[in-house]
Amino acid sequence: MSALSSSSSPLRLGIAGLGTVGAGVIKLIEANADLISARAGRALKVVAVSARNRKQDRGICLDTLRWYDNAADLVNDAEVDVIVELIGGAEGTARTLVEAALKAGKPVVTANKALLALHGPALAKLSADNAAPLLFEAAVAGGIPAIKTVREGLAADRLERIGGILNGTCNYILTVMRETGQDFATVLADAQKLGYAEADPSTDVDGWDAAHKLAILAGLAFGQPVVFDSLHVEGIRQIGSADLDFARKLGYRIKLLGLASLREDGLEARVTPCLVREDAPIAQVDGVFNAVVTESAFAGRLMIEGRGAGAGPTASAVTADLIDIARGKTVSVWGVEHSDKPALQALPLSAGKGAFYLRLLVEDRPGVIADVSAVLRDCGVSLRSMLQPTPARNETTPHVPLILVTHQTSEAAMQDAVTRIKALSVVTASPVVIRIETD
Amino acid sequence: MSALSSSSSPLRLGIAGLGTVGAGVIKLIEANADLISARAGRALKVVAVSARNRKQDRGICLDTLRWYDNAADLVNDAEVDVIVELIGGAEGTARTLVEAALKAGKPVVTANKALLALHGPALAKLSADNAAPLLFEAAVAGGIPAIKTVREGLAADRLERIGGILNGTCNYILTVMRETGQDFATVLADAQKLGYAEADPSTDVDGWDAAHKLAILAGLAFGQPVVFDSLHVEGIRQIGSADLDFARKLGYRIKLLGLASLREDGLEARVTPCLVREDAPIAQVDGVFNAVVTESAFAGRLMIEGRGAGAGPTASAVTADLIDIARGKTVSVWGVEHSDKPALQALPLSAGKGAFYLRLLVEDRPGVIADVSAVLRDCGVSLRSMLQPTPARNETTPHVPLILVTHQTSEAAMQDAVTRIKALSVVTASPVVIRIETD
Numbered sequence: 001m002s003a004l005s006s007s008s009s010p011l012r013l014g015i016a017g018l019g020t021v022g023a024g025v026i027k028l029i030e031a032n033a034d035l036i037s038a039r040a041g042r043a044l045k046v047v048a049v050s051a052r053n054r055k056q057d058r059g060i061c062l063d064t065l066r067w068y069d070n071a072a073d074l075v076n077d078a079e080v081d082v083i084v085e086l087i088g089g090a091e092g093t094a095r096t097l098v099e100a101a102l103k104a105g106k107p108v109v110t111a112n113k114a115l116l117a118l119h120g121p122a123l124a125k126l127s128a129d130n131a132a133p134l135l136f137e138a139a140v141a142g143g144i145p146a147i148k149t150v151r152e153g154l155a156a157d158r159l160e161r162i163g164g165i166l167n168g169t170c171n172y173i174l175t176v177m178r179e180t181g182q183d184f185a186t187v188l189a190d191a192q193k194l195g196y197a198e199a200d201p202s203t204d205v206d207g208w209d210a211a212h213k214l215a216i217l218a219g220l221a222f223g224q225p226v227v228f229d230s231l232h233v234e235g236i237r238q239i240g241s242a243d244l245d246f247a248r249k250l251g252y253r254i255k256l257l258g259l260a261s262l263r264e265d266g267l268e269a270r271v272t273p274c275l276v277r278e279d280a281p282i283a284q285v286d287g288v289f290n291a292v293v294t295e296s297a298f299a300g301r302l303m304i305e306g307r308g309a310g311a312g313p314t315a316s317a318v319t320a321d322l323i324d325i326a327r328g329k330t331v332s333v334w335g336v337e338h339s340d341k342p343a344l345q346a347l348p349l350s351a352g353k354g355a356f357y358l359r360l361l362v363e364d365r366p367g368v369i370a371d372v373s374a375v376l377r378d379c380g381v382s383l384r385s386m387l388q389p390t391p392a393r394n395e396t397t398p399h400v401p402l403i404l405v406t407h408q409t410s411e412a413a414m415q416d417a418v419t420r421i422k423a424l425s426v427v428t429a430s431p432v433v434i435r436i437e438t439d
Numbered sequence: 440m441s442a443l444s445s446s447s448s449p450l451r452l453g454i455a456g457l458g459t460v461g462a463g464v465i466k467l468i469e470a471n472a473d474l475i476s477a478r479a480g481r482a483l484k485v486v487a488v489s490a491r492n493r494k495q496d497r498g499i500c501l502d503t504l505r506w507y508d509n510a511a512d513l514v515n516d517a518e519v520d521v522i523v524e525l526i527g528g529a530e531g532t533a534r535t536l537v538e539a540a541l542k543a544g545k546p547v548v549t550a551n552k553a554l555l556a557l558h559g560p561a562l563a564k565l566s567a568d569n570a571a572p573l574l575f576e577a578a579v580a581g582g583i584p585a586i587k588t589v590r591e592g593l594a595a596d597r598l599e600r601i602g603g604i605l606n607g608t609c610n611y612i613l614t615v616m617r618e619t620g621q622d623f624a625t626v627l628a629d630a631q632k633l634g635y636a637e638a639d640p641s642t643d644v645d646g647w648d649a650a651h652k653l654a655i656l657a658g659l660a661f662g663q664p665v666v667f668d669s670l671h672v673e674g675i676r677q678i679g680s681a682d683l684d685f686a687r688k689l690g691y692r693i694k695l696l697g698l699a700s701l702r703e704d705g706l707e708a709r710v711t712p713c714l715v716r717e718d719a720p721i722a723q724v725d726g727v728f729n730a731v732v733t734e735s736a737f738a739g740r741l742m743i744e745g746r747g748a749g750a751g752p753t754a755s756a757v758t759a760d761l762i763d764i765a766r767g768k769t770v771s772v773w774g775v776e777h778s779d780k781p782a783l784q785a786l787p788l789s790a791g792k793g794a795f796y797l798r799l800l801v802e803d804r805p806g807v808i809a810d811v812s813a814v815l816r817d818c819g820v821s822l823r824s825m826l827q828p829t830p831a832r833n834e835t836t837p838h839v840p841l842i843l844v845t846h847q848t849s850e851a852a853m854q855d856a857v858t859r860i861k862a863l864s865v866v867t868a869s870p871v872v873i874r875i876e877t878d
Contacts, residue, residue: 028737032597038662038775039549039594078563135593143594143738151578152591152768153584155478156758158471221475246506256720299582299755302745305720312737329591329768336477 024311128338143313463750567777582752653697
């Protein structure tokens with residue numbers, strides 16, 4: 001790695017993937033060349049690229065760059081010092097490229113959250129064994145330097161909890177639903193037209209993207225990788241505009257939160273929609289913005305809010321990692337010396353506690369509330385409040401919503417109660433259950 | 440610096456100043472010894488201390504540590520690798536110690552904002568000349584890793600604006616004034632009793648502490664030190680509870696903000712109370728919390744909110760710097776290679792633009808509004824709204840408040856208008872002028 005320790009020659013980059021982020025990195029490095037050199041002590045120079053289609057117009061000139069049809073060939077280019085992986089996906093070309101680069105002792109910068117979340121332990125070992133840094137600031141919350149904050153800014157402190165609003169698409173959809181009263185499907189369709197949601201939105205709206213980011217943040221916070229499949233993951237498809245409206249009446253907003261806590265008995269980690277108090281700082285984070293929250297023993301509570309996606313913010317994060325490499329200031333993958341400690345398994349959801357919001361659709365006749373209350377009592381779940389809105393005058397539906405808010409209870413008791421409530425003949429649709437975060 | 444490059448031996452610390460922060464650092468290093476070693480790759484070990492009174496009970500045991508009555512003697516202790524300066528103050532012992540340490544090639548970690556703001560250029564030169572890192576994360580916004588965010592997290596991006604709520608004492612006072620309707624003097628006295636304000640509160644409430652932090656942030660953001668004396672600095676003594684009340688009626692809150700922007704014609708940098716829209720993220724940052732906001736070309740707007748003071752957060756920041764030193768991952772003082780470029784001089788306040796809130800005390804008779812409006816018209820200041828509250832029924836005062844809100848105008852025109860309004864015979868007290876931040 002002689003090219004890395006020389007402080008006068010440029011750091012030569014091979015970029016795989018020239019979508020909006022790849023093109024954004026090339027544009028940023030050109031636009032900010034002066035200040036990057038001043039800060040890194042040397043220039044960053046893109047020398048080679050790889051993508052699917054050479055002819056596509058990306059608004060950047062590729063004439064002076066070496067082109068590779070096969071991304072993995074970038075590793076064998078002796079004049080490429082660092083591999084920048086912007087292809088995406090946990091398998092296939094991206095994984096092959098990153099593994100090959102690390103094995104060859106070449107530093108890697110990636111924005112690939114799925115790759116890190118699913119293969120973090122193996123990649124961390126490759127990085128350590130080959131003394132090849134693996135940096136991934138852009139994989140979590142785009143332009144927010146969340147990785148650096150946890151791995152270095154809070155390096156002295158014991159993290160107790162980490163998480164936040166980790167998916168801009170879901171936050172945008174929930175914000176527009178709240179502001180306009182439109183339903184999920186309508187807002188999703190509009191978001192797709194605006195480019196805020198993918199044609200296949202499931203990675204975002206079913207919570208998987210947030211879960212990838214949460215697994216990475218938890219790995220950093222607790223110094224040890226997390227078994228991705230052990231996370232509990234829910235999305236936002238079941239949230240109705242009625243829920244946003246009832247939440248508001250109760251003094252809450254609804255956010256999709258990823259949250260991980262290290263408790264005495266183990267790791268709690270889940271992605272779920274949550275009711276948050278409307279005056280809580282995280283409730284104010286709207287639209288495509290992300291927010292990362294940490295709670296630690298000495299520093300207390302910290303919240304960073306910023307743009308979680310988009311070419312500019314993501315390019316800024318990728319290039320900050322490149323500057324760290326150019327400066328020779330890199331830290332190991334999980335922020336601690338590599339060990340062969342097994343990945344952390346999250347506790348089952350039923351081991352948790354929480355307060356809950358329930359929306360039921362019930363028959364509009366006397367005795368329904370008594371039936372539902374009896375189930376909750378039998379399961380040991382204590383009710384805090386109840387709301388049965390008067391149906392609009394022109395509605396003649398025999399089914400009406402019933403909103404219940406519980407006190408703190410165990411997840412296990414709640415799951416039991418929901419199963420029994422579903423089975424009641426007066427309940428005419430599957431209950432919507434949303435956790436309440438009070439701190 | 441052989442001790443610094445050895446990764447197995449502990450990094451040996453000499454701490455000067457054993458107030459709450461110094462004692463906090465010792466407690467943190469003890470409490471988190473396991474994770475600090477795992478993250479830093481070696482232990483941090485306090486070996487020597489210096490303070491004014493050896494006998495004072497600080498809740499920590501000093502028996503195994505070497506004691507120096509004279510802080511500067513820590514530098515000559517061959518078994519001290521790093522100096523931790525927690526004495527405070529821009530001159531005297533703190534300055535002597537830091538200069539001596541850097542000259543001796545010993546890395547320094549400090550929480551001293553005044554020292555950095557006033558002597559930053561000379562200290563940066565000493566640090567560069569002697570290859571002795573100078574780190575100061577704790578000098579700005581306590582537990583918020585603001586320095587690292589700007590110097591490394593946003594290293595790839597061109598900062599356009601930086602600032603925020605940089606003084607927890609002022610933010611606490613303004614929050615309590617808004618919530619209780621109490622006046623400045625009452626809330627200050629209570630804050631002093633609670634330990635949130637010093638016996639001599641002028642460093643905080645007159646804006647100097649925020650200005651020190653702003654000068655440091657601007658130096659990092661723009662890669663060049665800032666001439667401290669060129670900053671415009673106002674405090675919060677003139678803010679009445681009436682202003683907080685009128686601001687609320689107009690849809691605003693009042694915050695003491697430090698803001699620096701690099702414009703085409705130069706640096707704008709000032710600490711002033713500001714009206715901010717009540718739904719803006721920064722308006723939600725209440726009590727002793729601080730918030731640092733950055734705006735940059737690619738990453739966009741970023742806001743970090745957290746605890747800006749206190750033993751725990753400050754100790755966390757100091758120790759994170761020590762871990763950077765232990766890891767061998769330090770960056771130059773202003774984040775760029777040292778140069779002899781002169782410090783940046785801020786533009787005079789009159790070169791700026793802004794919208795303004797004015798509270799006048801005027802005689803309660805017809806024609807007053809016409810007189811005031813005529814002055815504004817003559818100065819080219821355009822009015823957006825006006826508010827003349829009806830006096831309470833039992834008040835018989837001949838003087839009533841008059842609230843004016845202007846459109847965007849030049850600071851020079853506004854200064855001119857205020858001078859002329861003051862001179863009007865119908866105006867019976869000095870106007871209170873507060874800037875309005877609309878973005």
